[in-house]
Amino acid sequence: MQQLRLRRRPSGPLSAEHFALIETDAPRADQAPLQLQLRYISVDPYMRTRMQPSGYDYISRWGRDSLLSGYGIAEVIASCLPDWSPGDWAVGHLPMQEVIAHEGTGLRHAPPGDPPLSWLHPLGMTGFTAWLGMSYLARSGPGDTVLVSAAAGAVGSIAAQLARDTGARVIVTAGRKDKHDWLQSIGFSTVLDHHAPDFASRLQQAVPEGLTLDFENVGGEAFATAIEQMRPGGRVVLCGLISQYQQAQPRNAPANISRLSERGVAIIPFVSPNHEAHFPRFLDEMMPTVTNGRLHWRLDIVHGGLAAVPGALVGLLAGDNLGKRLVAL
Numbered sequence: 001m002q003q004l005r006l007r008r009r010p011s012g013p014l015s016a017e018h019f020a021l022i023e024t025d026a027p028r029a030d031q032a033p034l035q036l037q038l039r040y041i042s043v044d045p046y047m048r049t050r051m052q053p054s055g056y057d058y059i060s061r062w063g064r065d066s067l068l069s070g071y072g073i074a075e076v077i078a079s080c081l082p083d084w085s086p087g088d089w090a091v092g093h094l095p096m097q098e099v100i101a102h103e104g105t106g107l108r109h110a111p112p113g114d115p116p117l118s119w120l121h122p123l124g125m126t127g128f129t130a131w132l133g134m135s136y137l138a139r140s141g142p143g144d145t146v147l148v149s150a151a152a153g154a155v156g157s158i159a160a161q162l163a164r165d166t167g168a169r170v171i172v173t174a175g176r177k178d179k180h181d182w183l184q185s186i187g188f189s190t191v192l193d194h195h196a197p198d199f200a201s202r203l204q205q206a207v208p209e210g211l212t213l214d215f216e217n218v219g220g221e222a223f224a225t226a227i228e229q230m231r232p233g234g235r236v237v238l239c240g241l242i243s244q245y246q247q248a249q250p251r252n253a254p255a256n257i258s259r260l261s262e263r264g265v266a267i268i269p270f271v272s273p274n275h276e277a278h279f280p281r282f283l284d285e286m287m288p289t290v291t292n293g294r295l296h297w298r299l300d301i302v303h304g305g306l307a308a309v310p311g312a313l314v315g316l317l318a319g320d321n322l323g324k325r326l327v328a329l
């Protein structure tokens with residue numbers, strides 16, 4: 001069977017040569033109570049931060065030869081646990097190898113039938129992150145003027161809809177025409193390009209009264225532009241800074257960060273693993289919007305098994321994806 005490891009840490013842009021696809025023996029069924037076959041693996045920006053030599057201490061770092069892992073869906077092949085039977089779908093943080101020996105802790109059941117891919121997006125980590133930042137922490141509401149960056153991506157697309165559902169005015173950003181078209185098709189009328197040289201003037205024109213809430217996914221220049229547009233007393237949800245993840249100093253703040261102090265803007269930082277206790281409440285609130293079809297969500301599935309993961313992650317960091325990027329095994 002195959003497994004995917006980090007060959008060596010990147011010191012700049014990630015490329016396929018930083019990964020090693022290894023051929024190894026599959027674990028035996030008697031090695032652990034559960035034997036799983038990995039079917040889908042989520043590809044996420046935080047994977048690049050795990051390759052940094054320091055920081056990001058909420059999760060273990062990857063170095064030379066580390067076995068990679070990610071949120072995934074696996075099929076149970078063999079089980080001696082009463083809660084699990086062959087054919088069940090298990091969702092959890094899983095090693096990137098085709099066959100997995102697992103103790104059963106930290107796994108969630110997903111309903112039987114087709115692979116329930118909503119559990120890797122709106123009902124999974126990305127949906128949870130959007131809900132935590134927008135609904136639970138920032139509590140967006142009808143008086144808000146909200147900016148959501150990278151809104152054609154996984155977290156941004158859900159966060160933008162959650163804010164809109166509370167009656168807020170929502171301005172979204174994305175980096176390509178097909179992304180703009182999709183966002184317009186699901187009802188966002190003000191879509192801007194955070195990469196465009198005239199982004200600052202376009203944002204100023206779109207919200208001359210300023211923003212009360214910035215749901216920040218991008219960082220760098222785009223974040224600096226949003227900061228200039230914040231209204232006194234506003235808040236910034238610090239969800240992610242993806243444009244900085246490949247830099248030598250990925251956690252640097254924009255040069256104009258002190259504007260937030262001058263204007264009394266609150267920064268709300270968070271990482272979703274620190275809020276796991278809220279997951280059941282999130283599911284209670286999010287599940288109806290998924291099952292009744294009210295929430296728009298898109299998958300961006302790359303085929304080709306573990307061999308396709310390096311390209312899928314490199315592409316994600318370059319903005320290739322529209323929707324939640326997964327790799328099918």
Ligand SMILES: NC(=O)c1ccc[n+]([C@@H]2O[C@H](COP(=O)([O-])OP(=O)(O)OC[C@H]3O[C@@H](n4cnc5c(N)ncnc54)[C@H](OP(=O)(O)O)[C@@H]3O)[C@@H](O)[C@H]2O)c1
Nearest residue numbers: 045129153154155174175217240241242243271272317319
């Ligand atoms: N706080 C948490 O617990 C938590 C959890 C999950 C994710 N996050 C953060 O949320 C953000 C979105 O994550 P996601 O999983 O939903 O990914 P995603 O938005 O589905 O995919 C990443 C998107 O980021 C944009 N991007 C990539 N490189 C960029 C660059 N150099 N400059 C500007 N934009 C770039 C691209 O969109 P465009 O083409 O539109 O630029 C790309 O499609 C990331 O910052 C991530 O780290 C935080």
